[in-house]
Amino acid sequence: ILNVEQSPQSLHVQEGDSTNFTCSFPSSNFYALHWYRWETAKSPEALFVMTLNGDEKKKGRISATLNTKEGYSYLYIKGSQPEDSATYLCARPGGANSKLTFGKGITLSVRP
Amino acid sequence: DAGITQSPRHKVTETGTPVTLRCHQTENHRYMYWYRQDPGHGLRLIHYSYGVKDTDKGEVSDGYSVSRSKTEDFLLTLESATSSQTSVYFCAISLDLTYEQYFGPGTRLTVT
Numbered sequence: 001i002l003n004v005e006q007s008p009q010s011l012h013v014q015e016g017d018s019t020n021f022t023c024s025f026p027s028s029n030f031y032a033l034h035w036y037r038w039e040t041a042k043s044p045e046a047l048f049v050m051t052l053n054g055d056e057k058k059k060g061r062i063s064a065t066l067n068t069k070e071g072y073s074y075l076y077i078k079g080s081q082p083e084d085s086a087t088y089l090c091a092r093p094g095g096a097n098s099k100l101t102f103g104k105g106i107t108l109s110v111r112p
Numbered sequence: 113d114a115g116i117t118q119s120p121r122h123k124v125t126e127t128g129t130p131v132t133l134r135c136h137q138t139e140n141h142r143y144m145y146w147y148r149q150d151p152g153h154g155l156r157l158i159h160y161s162y163g164v165k166d167t168d169k170g171e172v173s174d175g176y177s178v179s180r181s182k183t184e185d186f187l188l189t190l191e192s193a194t195s196s197q198t199s200v201y202f203c204a205i206s207l208d209l210t211y212e213q214y215f216g217p218g219t220r221l222t223v224t
Contacts (some may be wrong), residue, residue, distance in 0.1 A: 032210050043202060043215035090188070091155065093210040099145075099170070100213065104154035 002026060002094050006103035011064055014111050015079050019074045022104045023090030027071035031096050036089040038105065044089060047075075049104055080110045115139055116216040118203050124222045131190040133219050135184075135203030143187040143206045145213065146170075146178060149194040155202065161186055162209070193223040 005024045008032045013019050025033065036044040048057040077084055087107045091100040100105040106109045125131050135144060144155035145160040147170075157170030159178040167178050175197060177189045190197055204215040 034212060043217055044213075045215070049212050062196035097209060099157060099209055101157075101161060102155045104152070 002091050002092060002101040003017055004090060004101050006088075006090055006106050008106060009104070010107040010109070012109045012111065014063040015081060017080050017110075018076065018078045019080055019108065020074050021108075023075070023093045023103055025071050025073075025074045025090075027069060029095045030068045030071075032095050032099075033048070033066055034074050034089075034091040034100065035073070036091065036102075038089060040086070047088075059066075080108070080111045082112050084108060085110045091094040114201060116205055116214060118201075118216040118219050120219060121217065122220045124224060126192050126224055127194060128192050129191050131187045131221065131223075133203075133221070135186045135188070135216055137186075137205050139205060139214070140183060141205055141207050141214075142183075144180065145184065145204040145206075145210055146176070146188045147202045147204065148172065148220075149202060150199050157199075158188065159211040190221075193221075195223050197221065198223045 007022050009080050034049050037047050037070040038044040046065045048067040049062045055066040064075045087105040089102050089105045091102040093100050117136045119134045131150055143162055146158040147155045149155055156172045158172055158176050159170055161167045161180040179187045201219045204213040206213045
C-alpha cells in the first residue's frame with residue numbers, strides 16, 4: 001500500500017488568513033497527484049490532477065504545486081473564507097496502471 | 113455533475129443479515145469503485161471494477177463482495193453484516209484508473 005501522508009491533520013484559521021497544506025508521497029514510480037475537496041455532508045470533489053514536476057494549478061483562491069522529485073505537493077488557500085471549511089484530500093496512483101491511494105485528509109475550519 | 117446515484121442512502125440492519133448497496137451511473141465510465149469512510153482513516157478502497165464482470169480487491173475487501181453485470185451498475189454486498197461494517201460508503205467512477213474520480217452521494221449504513 002502506498003504511503004500518502006498529509007499534514008497538519010486539522011487547521012483552524014481566521015477569515016482572511018492564507019493557509020497551506022502538505023501532501024507527502026513516495027517519489028518513485030510517480031504518475032499523478034490528485035487533490036479533492038470534501039465538504040461536510042457532501043461528497044469529495046476533484047480540485048486538481050497534477051502530473052508534471054513543477055506543475056502549478058490554480059482555481060480561484062486555491063492553488064497547488066507539485067514536486068515529484070522530493071515527493072510532495074502543497075495546497076494554498078489565499079484569504080480563507082468560511083466556505084473554504086472542508087476536508088482536503090490528496091491521492092496518488094501507484095503507477096501508470098494503479099488505483100489511487102488517498103491520504104487521511106486535512107480538515108480546515110475557517111472562523112468568520 | 114456526474115450522474116451517479118447510490119441506493120439506499122441510509123440503512124439500518126442487524127448483525128448477520130445480508131446487505132446490498134447499489135451504485136448507478138449514467139456517464140458510461142469504465143471504472144467504478146466502492147470506498148468506506150471512517151473517522152481517522154479517510155477513504156479506503158473496498159473493491160473496484162474495470163469493466164463488466166471485471167473486478168478487483170482494494171485494501172479492505174474482507175467481508176465484502178461486488179458484482180458488475182452492466183456498465184452502469186456496481187453492487188456491493190455484505191454477506192453477513194457486522195458492527196465493524198458500520199460506515200459511510202461512497203461509490204466513485206472514473207474514465208481511467210489514474211484519472212479524477214467522481215463520487216456519489218454516499219450511503220450511511222448502521223449495523224446494530
